[in-house]
Amino acid sequence: MYRDHLTGQPTWTAASVLLVALLVVPALGAAVVAVFPARRDRQARIVATGFAAVTFVLSLVPFFAGERAGGWFAYGGPRPTVPLMPWVNVDLPWVPALGLRFHLGVDGISYPLVVLTGLLTLLCCAYTVRKVPKGGGPGRTLSALLLILEVGVLGTFLSLDLILFFVFFEVVLLPMYAVIAGWGGSERRAAARKFVLYTLFGSVLLLLGVVLVVTKAGTGDLITLTGASGLTRTTQCVVFALLAVAFAVKAPLWPLHTWLPDAHTEAPTVGSVILAGVLLKMGTYGLIRVGVGVAPLGAEWAAPALGILAAIAILAGSLICLRQRDLKRLIAYSSVGHMGFVLLGIATLTVTGLQAALLGNVAHGLITGLLFFLAGTIKDRAGTGSLDQLSGLRETAPRLAGLFGFAAIASLGLPGLAGFWGEAFAVVAAVRRGGPLWLTLAILAAVGGALTAAYFLRLLRRLTHGPTTPTVHSLRPSIAAVEWFAWTPLILLTLAVGVIPALVLAGTALPLTTLLGGHP
Template sequence: MNALLIVVLAVPAAGAAAAALLPDRVGRIAGTVAAAVALLASLPLYRDSWFSYGPAGVRPWHEVDYSWVPALNLHFHLGVDGVSYPLVVLTALLTLLCCGFTLWRAPEPGRGNTLVALLLVIEVGILGTFLALDLVLFFVFFEVVLLPMYAVIAVWGDRDRAHAARKFVLYTLFGSVLLLVGVFTVVASAGTADIVALTGGGELSRTTQLVAFTLLAIGFAVKSPLWPLHTWLPDAHTQAPTVGSVILAGVLLKMGTYGLIRVAVGVAPEGARWAAPVLGVLAVAAIIIGSLVCLAQTELKRLIAYSSVGHMGFVLLGIATLTATGIQAALIGNVAHGVITGLLFFLAGAIKERAHTGDLAQLGGLRETAPRLAGVLGFAAIASLGLPGLAGFWGEAFAVVAAIDRGGPLWTTLGVVAAVGGALTAAYFLRLLRRVTHGPAIGSLAPPTLAPVEVAAWAPLVVLALAVGLVPGLVLGMADGPVQALLEALP
């Protein structure tokens, strides 16, 4: 079963090579088949066990560990547990949906096989990030994503794609430099890059942990992105093609928050304790500011993009509490955001292709011109605003609960303000629905009905949003052990 970890990475890598070398249509088919095989290979990785942190802990569910650079004591060390498994499956699923989507809607300006190849390379980088248990290997996979995503935005994006792509790469390069320095600080001080051995702080001094956590947290904040380092995100989302936006919002942003939990908090717990109040304040600022900006937005994809800033604020608030409830809220918030926002960007792309605009003022009456499309958009919007019974509820609600349970004037205030931010989230999504689906019809959409491929791409996300909302234990149950073990390793 451990060999599946290699298969999960090798298959999309081979699919990327095949897609790039074969003719356009054949390449897209080959890439989609590779994405499907990667998803099928990821599913059996589940096991009813957990990952225990610390040098004396048991190993992950499945693990491979090969000597990579013996002179530097670096290992090709991969593993999966209840924290990473949901994100691995989500990544494989969204990549398959995006690759399959290109079979129906060939991208402009052509070269669809190259786009599929880049999506598969991005998948390798994201999956490797979630599976890596060596800090240097983690950094390598973390950076694999950068250039392919730049190319996706720069080549297949909208009219202002060059500016958005440059902004994306400059911001993420800044974060990468800080992340690299943070990794070097930890490895040079501890003498090992093994994340399992380092969890709980290892032999790192308090000063080293404070410095390392600061560097790592800022690096991850850029990728997430967390306020105030978020300004590359709206431009990237607005200009990226539909499949690029889905991958960017659905799983690429999760690399930062996952790294914050697995690496920053795990490796430098004293730094996490020291910075927790600051992280909490920044998280609530992201929730409020993101919501207020959304209330003022007039462009569909840009509004959805800014909503991610607020949602990631709830995830950061959960992490900042350093409690079991808060970290569990962050984990399920990550998964819920990936599912729901991925669906929202699929829908935004479908609306813009039919209406040839994303201006909210020109999209009124969608329920009259395309009622089925309006219905799915309504479902995705109420899921994202946190309606109980749908996936978006759990992360937001329990991040607030965790902050209030943490106690003290600061955390209680943060919890209350975050709850107000949740109400603002409902306000801007209801405003979105009022502007887009209600009122007199403006123009007409062609085609007004949903294509079978669109239904096939969206249906799994609709089902997951409902399933996770009704049965949150699908995510929380498998993560309970790892979260408890991580907290026990904290000072």
């Protein structure tokens, strides 16, 4: 495959068809669902779920079908001649005038995120078959939008061309706006507008950075650019600054996070799940793949600042959470803290740190996805998200309370569950990096971790224990089949990743080494 890339001759193997199909199937699904007549709304949502399921299955395939074996051993050669090597690769010219190639590929870094996206979209589509948020638009439109979001997110994770990356990065903007503004809560308009303006601000900086790289390096190909590229140090610093701010808005990193709580609070349940589960990952993934990969010198230059901001984010997120009175808002702010850990891992610029970041990414996607599903259910049934009116859940809905407790404990980072590894290794990586600065950051992050435990326990105490309020008393305790269907995979995966983190980390060490320019 790599030779094909060098000669520029596109070859159509089954694997490259697979990559294109990963994007075409959900896009087709969205188109099909959009033309369904209004009275067949429910069938349309089932069809959407079918398309999402096919996409999910397709997203699993690269692990088995790709030419991974070659990729595993190809990294042995001397640096920096051996570039990043995707398992599956497709490379076609699209707009030569802009230097845009349709270049997709999967490797160890993107594979877990691709699968996570496929899974969460499937779960959300399935959830939407039964539950369409009230007061919004038709359910089939929501399903179609979820599929379009999937196209954008998968495209972002798959692109190996900088400009293509940017294009897909932009694709998610308006559909997510529509999901929040169309099916959200009472303040949805303002929240959606805030989301879209912040994110667009981020993406225009991304645009500048991308164009700058393509202009200076003469190519947008991420394989060529990764590691030691021909960019000067100054260019790398400028590029990294632009890209880091762009991704920090999306991730989001303190102090650019203010759009997130509003968006999460107002978004419908599936919107929150997708937003937290996959959209935020685009920021951190971009920072690893594009930021660190393309401008390693710039990353080194900015690493201390990034680390300090990450530590502040962890502490700020936790402290704000301690004072939150709204369930969804609390989970949203906890995301800020968790993403802080991820960014801290990235900021260390070590393989361990980046692995921690990847793991944290996936774990956060699973756990926070689950938390938002549960919080959405509770909010829907109780009619309020205020913690003051929600207490004593254990009395009326023990199973719901139990699940929520499980998710909260996973989120606070109990060893043995998915949340633990990412955060622990981020701290470890910071300690290993050495020096007073990184040690301080590690300690601050550890304190932040403790605060995380504190606010989640406080949340559990108020929510599940305590006297039953009238709101909770009238709450319907049973859990529908579709809800079980949506939640079970997340619960199982939280356990599985917690026990065997290698599920995510297998095959990441070598590409990450390449990204870091060969310094482990």
